[in-house]
Amino acid sequence: MHDLVHDLAKEILAHQINTVGIKCRYALLTDCSKSLELSVKFPATLKVLHFRDCGKRELCGDVFSAAKFLCVLDLSECFIKKLPYCIGQLKQLRVLYAPGIQDTMIPNCITELSELNYLDLRGSQKISALPDSIGDMKSLMHLDLSYCYEICELPVSFAKLKQLVHLDLTYCRRISISKSFGGFTKLQYLSLAGQTNIDVNRRELSEVIDNLTELRYLNLSGSIDSMITSDKVHSLLASISTLSGLEYLDLSYNRACSSIPESICNLRKLHALDLAGCKKLKKLPDRMDQMVSLKVLNLKHVRLEELAVSHFNCASLPHFVVHASGDRCCSNIIRLQPTNPVELWIDRLENVNSVEEAHGIKLIEKQKIEKLRFQWTVATGRFVEDKEVLKILVPPSSAHILTISGYGSVSIPDWFMDLRQYLPILSQLYLCNFLKCNNLPPLGELPNLRWLGLYYMKSSQEWNMGYTSGEEGASEPKLECLTIEHCAKLRIKPCVPRATSLFIRGCDAMLSSWGESPPHNGTSCSSPLTQLSVEDSKVLMHQWRLLHHLPSLSWLSIVSCSDLNLTTSPEIIQRLSSLETLCLESLSLNQAELPRWLVELTSLQELTLRECAITTLPEWLGELTSLKNLEIKHCEGIRSFPDSIKQLTKLEYLCVDGCPTLEKWFESEENKMRLAHIRDVEVFPPSEYSPYSDEQDVADDSSSGVDNAEGSAYMGMQEEQRVPPPQADTRLMRHVQMCCVVL
Numbered sequence: 068m069h070d071l072v073h074d075l076a077k078e079i080l081a082h083q084i085n086t087v088g089i090k091c092r093y094a095l096l097t098d099c100s101k102s103l104e105l106s107v108k109f110p111a112t113l114k115v116l117h118f119r120d121c122g123k124r125e126l127c128g129d130v131f132s133a134a135k136f137l138c139v140l141d142l143s144e145c146f147i148k149k150l151p152y153c154i155g156q157l158k159q160l161r162v163l164y165a166p167g168i169q170d171t172m173i174p175n176c177i178t179e180l181s182e183l184n185y186l187d188l189r190g191s192q193k194i195s196a197l198p199d200s201i202g203d204m205k206s207l208m209h210l211d212l213s214y215c216y217e218i219c220e221l222p223v224s225f226a227k228l229k230q231l232v233h234l235d236l237t238y239c240r241r242i243s244i245s246k247s248f249g250g251f252t253k254l255q256y257l258s259l260a261g262q263t264n265i266d267v268n269r270r271e272l273s274e275v276i277d278n279l280t281e282l283r284y285l286n287l288s289g290s291i292d293s294m295i296t297s298d299k300v301h302s303l304l305a306s307i308s309t310l311s312g313l314e315y316l317d318l319s320y321n322r323a324c325s326s327i328p329e330s331i332c333n334l335r336k337l338h339a340l341d342l343a344g345c346k347k348l349k350k351l352p353d354r355m356d357q358m359v360s361l362k363v364l365n366l367k368h369v370r371l372e373e374l375a376v377s378h379f380n381c382a383s384l385p386h387f388v389v390h391a392s393g394d395r396c397c398s399n400i401i402r403l404q405p406t407n408p409v410e411l412w413i414d415r416l417e418n419v420n421s422v423e424e425a426h427g428i429k430l431i432e433k434q435k436i437e438k439l440r441f442q443w444t445v446a447t448g449r450f451v452e453d454k455e456v457l458k459i460l461v462p463p464s465s466a467h468i469l470t471i472s473g474y475g476s477v478s479i480p481d482w483f484m485d486l487r488q489y490l491p492i493l494s495q496l497y498l499c500n501f502l503k504c505n506n507l508p509p510l511g512e513l514p515n516l517r518w519l520g521l522y523y524m525k526s527s528q529e530w531n532m533g534y535t536s537g538e539e540g541a542s543e544p545k546l547e548c549l550t551i552e553h554c555a556k557l558r559i560k561p562c563v564p565r566a567t568s569l570f571i572r573g574c575d576a577m578l579s580s581w582g583e584s585p586p587h588n589g590t591s592c593s594s595p596l597t598q599l600s601v602e603d604s605k606v607l608m609h610q611w612r613l614l615h616h617l618p619s620l621s622w623l624s625i626v627s628c629s630d631l632n633l634t635t636s637p638e639i640i641q642r643l644s645s646l647e648t649l650c651l652e653s654l655s656l657n658q659a660e661l662p663r664w665l666v667e668l669t670s671l672q673e674l675t676l677r678e679c680a681i682t683t684l685p686e687w688l689g690e691l692t693s694l695k696n697l698e699i700k701h702c703e704g705i706r707s708f709p710d711s712i713k714q715l716t717k718l719e720y721l722c723v724d725g726c727p728t729l730e731k732w733f734e735s736e737e738n739k740m741r742l743a744h745i746r747d748v749e750v751f752p753p754s755e756y757s758p759y760s761d762e763q764d765v766a767d768d769s770s771s772g773v774d775n776a777e778g779s780a781y782m783g784m785q786e787e788q789r790v791p792p793p794q795a796d797t798r799l800m801r802h803v804q805m806c807c808v809v810l
Contacts, residue, residue: 093117099145100124103133110134117141129153138162143187155179166190171217178203185209189235192216202227213237213258226250237261237286249275258286260317276306284315288341291321301328308333319365320344327352336360338405343367355379362405385410385438389418391450396420398450403428412440416456416473417449425451425459434465443473445500454480466490472499477526478506487512499523519566520550521557530559551577568598575606578613598622605629609636617642624650633664640664652677666690676702683707689714701725701753707732713741724751 092114096106099118103110110133118141126145131137132153139162148169154160155176161184168191178200186207188194195217202224210228212218213235219242226247231254236242238261251257257279285307291300300323307316308330316337318324325347331340332354342348343365351371355361361381376383377390382402389400398420403413404427411433419425439462443453454476461482462469469490482489486496486508495518496510502523507530510516521530546566551557553573558580571578578601596617601624604611608631614620615638623646625631631654633640646668651661652675659681665671666687673696682704689711697718699705706728712718721742723729732738733750742748 095119097121098124099126099130099142101127102129103131107134111136113137115139115141118145121145126151132156135159140164142166150174150177152176158182161185163187166211167192169193171195173198175200180204182206187211188215189213190215194218196220197222197225199224201225204228206230209233211235212239215239216241218242229253232256234258246275249278252278253281254279255281256284257282258284259290260286260288262287262290273302273306276303277309279310280312282310282313285310285313286315286317287321288317288319289321291318292323300324301326304328305330307331310334312336314338314360317341318345322347324348326350329354331355332358334358339363339365341365342369345369351376362402363408365408367410382406384408386412386414389413389415391418391420395450398424400424401427403430407433407435409435410438411436412442413460414442416441416443416453417447419456420450422451422455422459425456430459431461431463434463436463436465438468439463439466440470441472441474442470443475445473445475445502449475452476454478457483462490464489464491467492468495468497469493470497470499471501472497474498474501475503477503479504479508484508486510487514491515494518496520497522502526517545517547519546519548520552521554522550522552524554524557526556530557565595567596568600569596570600570602571604572602573604575604578604579606579610580612595619600624600626601628602626603628607632609633609639611639614639614642619645621645622648624652625654626650626652627655629655631658631662631664633662640667643668644670646671648673650675650677651679654679654681661685661688663687669693672696674698676700678702680704684709686711688712691715692717694718696720696722698722699724699726699729703728705729708738708741710741713744716744718745720747720749721745722749722751724749725753727753 091107091109091112094107094113094116096116096118097120098106099121103113103116107113110131113134114137116131116134116137116139121144123146126142126147126149128149128151130151131140132151135156136159137157138159140157140160141162141164143164143166146169147165147167150165150168150170150173152174154163154174157180159182160180161182163180163183163185164187166187166189168188171193173188173191173194175198178198181204183204184206186204186209189211190213192214194215197218199222201222205227207228208230210231210233214237216238218239221242229250229252231251233256234251234254235256235258236244237258240261242262244259244262291303304318304324305328307313308328311334313334314336316334316339319341320343322345324342324345327342327348327350329352332352335358337358338360340361340363344367346368348369348371356379359380361379364376364379364381364383365385366376366383367385377388377399380402382405384406385408387400387403389398391398398418400413400419401424403411441457441460443449453474457471457474457476458480486493490513492515493513494515496513496516497518497520498507499520499522503526504524505526507521507524510519510530548568548570549566550570551572551574552570555573555576557574557577559577597619599617599620599622601611603626605628607629608625620643623643631651643664644667647670649665649668649671658679661676661681661684665674668691670693671691672693674691674694675698677698677700679702681702684705684707686709688709692715694715695717697715697720699722701724703726705726708729723733730750730752
């Protein structure tokens with residue numbers, strides 16, 4: 068039956084989409100730079116014209132002048148340097164998509180389109196004014212001026228657009244929102260997000276809102292802060308509470324919102340309330356549990372007590388906490404069923420009472436989700452086996468970032484073993500605290516994967532990163548950053564993935580076994596890694612097999628590791644000869660001297676020593692003739708610089724921080740003369756500078772939300788499992804800085 072209907076539809080429309088036919092009604096073209104007559108034989112018969120994938124081709128001045136009976140014109144994929152004047156000839160036009168116009172004006176003739184219902188000019192960042200006669204477009208119902216930053220004011224005639232149903236003024240910050248807006252009595256959608264110029268007093272504001280009786284959607288994100296006084300903010304929210312038909316209200320990122328009035332609970336039809344980023348908000352109205360229509364409550368970056376929202380009949384997003392009912396016969400996870408957020412974190416999945424509950428939220432159908440996180444609490448009882456829950460919670464194919472933490476089953480469900488099919492665009496994956504799981508998915512099959520983190524996979528012994536190059540569409544992932552922490556038994560076969568940066572912490576088996584099982588096809592196990600950080604390793608450095616396979620390594624950080632002696636490993640020293648940056652931190656007490664192999668690093672340009680127990684800097688330091696930056700932080704045992712420092716003629720920057728004994732060395736004028744060739748010399752006493760000040764700032768920023776998926780994985784572990792010490796977060800963020808990526 069489906070084929071019959073399909074064939075019938077094709078037969079009916081065939082003549083209408085044939086650009087050479089006399090009855091052609093619909094045209095889809097890929098070149099907007101030439102006249103329409105060159106692409107369509109009978110342009111006068113066209114009703115709908117859409118340009119696709121035109122790239123940087125500039126819109127031709129008379130491209131559609133011959134199509135005088137057009138009803139729909141879509142220029143959304145064209146480069147519109149200037150909207151052609153011939154637009155005024157399209158008297159039948161009802162829908163016009165013309166975003167991103169590059170000119171400062173739009174032609175006055177556009178107001179002659181008396182039949183136009185839909186006008187989209189969003190993103191036209193250079194337009195400074197609308198035509199004075201725009202009020203003549205009395206049929207206009209939908210107007211999108213979002214991100215038209217330069218429009219300074221709306222014409223007086225704008226108030227005549229009485230038929231407006233949809234008005235988007237997002238980030239039109241110069242436009243003054245006046246009492247004339249009260250005349251748009253048919254408005255159902257109004258976005259004033261980012262608006263900073265609301266030029267009405269409290270009484271006028273109430274009158275404006277009182278007239279918007281048909282309003283269904285109101286977006287005031289980041290706008291209320293322009294109302295300085297708290298009483299004016301309260302008055303605005305009280306007026307909004309009278310909009311009985313309102314279904315969606317966005318008050319996000321308004322720092323002035325310190326409280327929500329009880330009257331907001333009068334919005335009986337409200338379906339979604341967005342309070343994300345209202346950081347001063349400490350309390351919600353007591354009667355919110357009576358808002359039976361409320362399904363979505365966004366509290367991202369809002370610190371409220373968990374009990375303050377747990378009794379509401381809605382889903383608190385993006386961090387949704389699963390709670391068991393009082394009689395423990397069901398859970399609240401079903402509240403996620405009507406939601407479709409961009410970001411979702413489902414926490415305490417151990418409280419899911421049945422597989423049917425998990426199935427009921429229809430997660431796989433939520434195609435707006437880009438960031439998704441599943442989390443169980445470690446060492447806590449379950450109603451349902453973790454594998455059975457995860458088996459049902461198949462992520463939507465739209466997910467870019469996936470984090471799973473606290474998973475307690477021995478094996479993983481089938482969809483997780485076939486991620487390439489289910490999550491084809493996945494770019495970031497973080498797996499934390501898989502304490503019993505002994506197998507991992509073949510992550511080498513994810514061609515778009517860029518960031519990968521494995522944390523506390525204590526039972527996993529083997530991870531196959533192989534991929535099938537002969538399979539159609541298959542390609543090897545090109546990771547930007549791979550982080551593996553506290554996976555004591557993990558060995559990667561046949562080779563470590565082709566990543567740019569690798570961070571290893573507490574993974575001695577992987578460190579010493581890399582390359583011991585070469586791939587069967589005989590290819591090399593060498594990696595294009597350029598940046599490597601190793602922490603908390605008890606394996607002696609000359610046993611780090613991975614260093615044999617890093618011919619491109621230029622950045623190396625070693626933190627809290629055992630003996631760094633490489634005298635018996637000339638091959639490793641040779642592999643390190645391309646190093647340009649080296650950081651040694653928290654070396655063990657038996658490492659009282661700098662490793663002698665540093666003198667072989669002829670390409671070394673940056674050297675950092677942090678919290679090391681060394682007592683002297685060797686004379687051979689002067690042989691590092693390529694050195695440009697030298698930083699010594701909190702190495703309290705170092706008393707002086709060797710005379711050979713004068714040989715470092717390329718040294719441009721020297722930083723001494725938190726080294727009180729070495730600081731005294733600088734008091735001598737003779738010693739200062741030894742450093743005269745260095746352009747920038749900075750000395751910080753311990754009281755003036757913190758060894759982790761910069762990194763801690765980054766960590767603090769990251770912990771404020773879950774935008775950094777790797778940081779959020781750690782954040783969740785710290786909240787629930789209490790595993791990483793505080794310093795681990797700063798080291799992790801330092802690693803993120805190493806990768807030069809701000810998420």
